[in-house]
Amino acid sequence: MTIAEIITVLATEHHLVTDRSTPPPSDDLESLEARTRALAHRLEATAELPIDPTTNRWLGEAEAVARDAATSDLEAEIVRERVKKVSGLLDEADDPAHDEAREHLEAARRLCEDILEW
Secondary structure: OOHHHHHHHHHHHOOOOOOOOOOOOOOOOOOHHHHHHHHHHHHHOOOOOOOOHHHHHHHHHHHHHHHHHHHOOOOHHHHHHHHHHHHHHHHHOOOOOOHHHHHHHHHHHHHHHHHHHO
């Protein structure tokens, strides 16, 4: 095991980092904040995956907007405006060939729809 792997294991065990391959706990997905965090988490999870450059740019921009919506103290209407922007960016992205990336993208699209309908 490399030093980087050991650090990752220790940090994960002590909740210093999150595992990007799975969504955050869904016990509070009823709140707008939790749904927006889940959206940002799904997009963050695509960052390290092999995705074509054009799609990666769209996902990267969507991730930045989603992260801002999830971490800033914003009114609900502003959060929804940002999620609408994320949804538009995701519509521009092609479906990745990588299975895990495609799953995260599909989940992010569903979360956008859910938030905008909520």
